[in-house]
Amino acid sequence: MNFTLPDELLALQAKTRDFIAEQVIPLANDPRQDSHGPSDALRQDLVARARAAGLLTPHASREMGGLALSHVAKAIVFEEAGYSPLGPVALNIHAPDEGNIHLMDVVATEAQKDRWLRPLVQGHARSCFAMTEPAPGSGSDPSMLRTTATRDGDDYLINGRKWLITGAEGADFGIIMARMEDCLTRIHITAP
Known part of the structure; x- marks a missing residue:
């Protein structure tokens, strides 16, 4: 079995790695966080950065505003995000929102998706x-x-x-x- 990543996944990996290194890790000691994690202001800042980089909510469907990445692509992005405790927050792949996004995408009604899921995927809600x-x-x-x-x-x-x-x-x-x-x-x- 060949585990070599294709060029497009290597590019996604590099893009995510660079984003975490340049935009997220420098905020490790940001005063907008405490022992419970980042404040909502810091979360919103991180989400805006990921949105601008085209990396926000890689696991969600395109219909809801996500990137709809494959399982392999998600694994690559999630791994790179893990190099900083703030990485999953920035990419909107942290608990419990990551699991709730998946659950709602599968079982929610269209009205529930519009009211709750779409803002969650877009990083406007928790x-x-x-x-x-x-x-x-x-x-x-x-x-x-x-x-x-x-x-x-x-x-x-x-x-x-x-x-x-x-x-x-x-x-x-x-x-x-x-x-x-x-x-x-x-x-x-x-x-x-």
């Missing part, structure tokens, strides 16, 4: 992911969720507790993992 529950809840085992979601007209009523919510501080919206109250089997776990 999200959080709420699955972990305190005892006697599921911990981090999604098959044991105790939080329920009950349909109430066009909305859902959420009943339960979450903690250790990735991205909660500064999130514009959240994906809450819950069990549908009328179907308490393992196959009916949802993110209403």
